[in-house]
Amino acid sequence: MQDNHSIGIVAAQKAHFNAPLTLKSGAVLPQFELVYETYGTLNAEKSNAVLICHALSGNHHVAGKYTETDKNAGWWDNLIGPNKPLDTNKFFVIGLNNLGGCHGSTGPASLNPATNQPWGSQFPVLTVEDWVNSQAMLMDYLGIQQLAAVVGGSLGGMQALQWTLAYKDRVRHALVIASAPNLTAQNMAFNEVARQAIITDPEFHGGDYYAHGVVPRRGLRIARMLGHITYLSDDAMGEKFGRKLRTGEIKYSFDVEFEMESYLRYQGDKFAGEFDANTYLRMTRALDYYDPALPFGGDLSAAFKQVSAEFLVLSFTSDWRFSPARSREIVKALLDNERTVSYAEVTAAHGHDAFLMPDQHYHDILRAYLSNIEV
Amino acid sequence: MQDNHSIGIVAAQKAHFNAPLTLKSGAVLPQFELVYETYGTLNAEKSNAVLICHALSGNHHVAGKYTETDKNAGWWDNLIGPNKPLDTNKFFVIGLNNLGGCHGSTGPASLNPATNQPWGSQFPVLTVEDWVNSQAMLMDYLGIQQLAAVVGGSLGGMQALQWTLAYKDRVRHALVIASAPNLTAQNMAFNEVARQAIITDPEFHGGDYYAHGVVPRRGLRIARMLGHITYLSDDAMGEKFGRKLRTGEIKYSFDVEFEMESYLRYQGDKFAGEFDANTYLRMTRALDYYDPALPFGGDLSAAFKQVSAEFLVLSFTSDWRFSPARSREIVKALLDNERTVSYAEVTAAHGHDAFLMPDQHYHDILRAYLSNIEV
Numbered sequence: 056m057q058d059n060h061s062i063g064i065v066a067a068q069k070a071h072f073n074a075p076l077t078l079k080s081g082a083v084l085p086q087f088e089l090v091y092e093t094y095g096t097l098n099a100e101k102s103n104a105v106l107i108c109h110a111l112s113g114n115h116h117v118a119g120k121y122t123e124t125d126k127n128a129g130w131w132d133n134l135i136g137p138n139k140p141l142d143t144n145k146f147f148v149i150g151l152n153n154l155g156g157c158h159g160s161t162g163p164a165s166l167n168p169a170t171n172q173p174w175g176s177q178f179p180v181l182t183v184e185d186w187v188n189s190q191a192m193l194m195d196y197l198g199i200q201q202l203a204a205v206v207g208g209s210l211g212g213m214q215a216l217q218w219t220l221a222y223k224d225r226v227r228h229a230l231v232i233a234s235a236p237n238l239t240a241q242n243m244a245f246n247e248v249a250r251q252a253i254i255t256d257p258e259f260h261g262g263d264y265y266a267h268g269v270v271p272r273r274g275l276r277i278a279r280m281l282g283h284i285t286y287l288s289d290d291a292m293g294e295k296f297g298r299k300l301r302t303g304e305i306k307y308s309f310d311v312e313f314e315m316e317s318y319l320r321y322q323g324d325k326f327a328g329e330f331d332a333n334t335y336l337r338m339t340r341a342l343d344y345y346d347p348a349l350p351f352g353g354d355l356s357a358a359f360k361q362v363s364a365e366f367l368v369l370s371f372t373s374d375w376r377f378s379p380a381r382s383r384e385i386v387k388a389l390l391d392n393e394r395t396v397s398y399a400e401v402t403a404a405h406g407h408d409a410f411l412m413p414d415q416h417y418h419d420i421l422r423a424y425l426s427n428i429e430v
Numbered sequence: 431m432q433d434n435h436s437i438g439i440v441a442a443q444k445a446h447f448n449a450p451l452t453l454k455s456g457a458v459l460p461q462f463e464l465v466y467e468t469y470g471t472l473n474a475e476k477s478n479a480v481l482i483c484h485a486l487s488g489n490h491h492v493a494g495k496y497t498e499t500d501k502n503a504g505w506w507d508n509l510i511g512p513n514k515p516l517d518t519n520k521f522f523v524i525g526l527n528n529l530g531g532c533h534g535s536t537g538p539a540s541l542n543p544a545t546n547q548p549w550g551s552q553f554p555v556l557t558v559e560d561w562v563n564s565q566a567m568l569m570d571y572l573g574i575q576q577l578a579a580v581v582g583g584s585l586g587g588m589q590a591l592q593w594t595l596a597y598k599d600r601v602r603h604a605l606v607i608a609s610a611p612n613l614t615a616q617n618m619a620f621n622e623v624a625r626q627a628i629i630t631d632p633e634f635h636g637g638d639y640y641a642h643g644v645v646p647r648r649g650l651r652i653a654r655m656l657g658h659i660t661y662l663s664d665d666a667m668g669e670k671f672g673r674k675l676r677t678g679e680i681k682y683s684f685d686v687e688f689e690m691e692s693y694l695r696y697q698g699d700k701f702a703g704e705f706d707a708n709t710y711l712r713m714t715r716a717l718d719y720y721d722p723a724l725p726f727g728g729d730l731s732a733a734f735k736q737v738s739a740e741f742l743v744l745s746f747t748s749d750w751r752f753s754p755a756r757s758r759e760i761v762k763a764l765l766d767n768e769r770t771v772s773y774a775e776v777t778a779a780h781g782h783d784a785f786l787m788p789d790q791h792y793h794d795i796l797r798a799y800l801s802n803i804e805v
Contacts, residue, residue: 247695
């Protein structure tokens, strides 16, 4: 059974780019592939395309299912589909796996054409700027000159911001959700602990673990457990788990005692079995590095002087990793330049994770904003 | 040169207890030793004794120095000494290393008399209640029937609380600083990630690493790095490190790029070379377990019905690990029972670490409260 709000069955596609890509670090990728999905139909004017940028552990499978019996829909399926807030009857939606990813796009586990071995430690460090450049190449490949909108949450929001800076004529609207103009020291510190857990795992082998037939599962597991703490608010964790014991009685051991421990271990184990550690390192580094105000001496308003897109900026009250205050910095910098920006601070209990949840108020705002975009 | 506010040279002492101690878990320690220090002079009435309870990584060396050239004074030296807020001209101050510690008291690295091998994994899991029971035995040993005050920050504050519950006739004042009546789910989650980093370190060997001549340094390092993030406020980290680069330029690597990374790695390395991983596991578990309201169905006011001590409760505005709201729960439960409690929420930027800092306002409050205690 298929409900009439679902996109239904979708399939991933792959684009190959033979031209070398020079990265911000100076490294050059001789060639690369991007895996992507599209939902809805590109109109004749090619004016209805919306790009979805993913966050730390996301990928190109944003909406729909791969088979009729597929239990898991894409990661933002609650937002995207016919008559959903991001309506595929109106928009042509594109999701991709970012360069350096581990879901089909060229990344550290891909073969280095120079050696015919996995890139591993030799795969370059990436930046938000590099991702947006490669996304623009994908838009060229799809024949899309200008996007109606770029939408992203968290690290995805940074990519949406970067689109308006690097390709001002190629994007009309940026939806920047639960994001920030750069990371705070505390945020970078969490990333560093996660990376150190991976890098010091004896099975990391300097990033060349593929050749050893192992993965740094322990480190990746710790990184993910830590991440999950920061994606939820203190209150949400309290409400979801509180101090609930797993078996109802204290065992005086270091095994699982509390429900919350069971949840974290499950999430950690699951992620460690699926995600590539080298990709995780690069995703967190891209987060650390992004700082569009840096070339302007830290003046974000100066950085936004050239921006012409219209903005919707959204934050969530209980998000302590990308707090509303950080979103307000973006809004202020846009207003300083008299740009068109809508801002909402959504009351939500779920912390940073709220941007992925089907909160009614949140979705109503997105629906209203998107319905006003002309295509 | 010795300033007239310093205690000067101090020395640790050791008390041996031959009687078996039954722990809350049901495990029995056949015998144990506690290492402790004292500052000031016990008066003839033995009415001026103040016990200092330490937190996660603290120990018995609370104030003074071991030699004239000793660079590091005890961990709360800014608070304790002649004419300092906790004035050793008036009080006889006792610091100890808790049972299970790694600074001289019987702990996991001590020899198990049954096997003549280090206890390791066989050392029991401890609770705040066990610590307070062993502290009461130390008071017996020192001939102190009643303490003028018990003082503790963080996990130390939980011990001060527990004294007023378990030994109501043996303590007149409890100073509970930057503490909580139990941990939140988020707090327990941080502990769990730290423990998992240690336990999954291949050199942990199920807790019996002593026999292998190794220590789970990687795990302990990650645990400490994570801890440091939560001891500082987001703002304090921002002010101390911000996004400052180590060398002034981005290197596009996973080596130290930002000052904050250098700080965290240094703190992690230092701790991993000094502290015992089995002790760390037990300290965090004691934090997790402490919940005096649990036998009262979560009703803290009911738990405090029997309390007779007077209280000073202090919290710090930027402390997100033991937030002011948690201290106010303690205050409310005391007021519900019409107990005498003073409460102050100190404006401080340093987060949880603020309880160790020589903030003037904070120290003034402590000085005022302590000067009013009759001995």
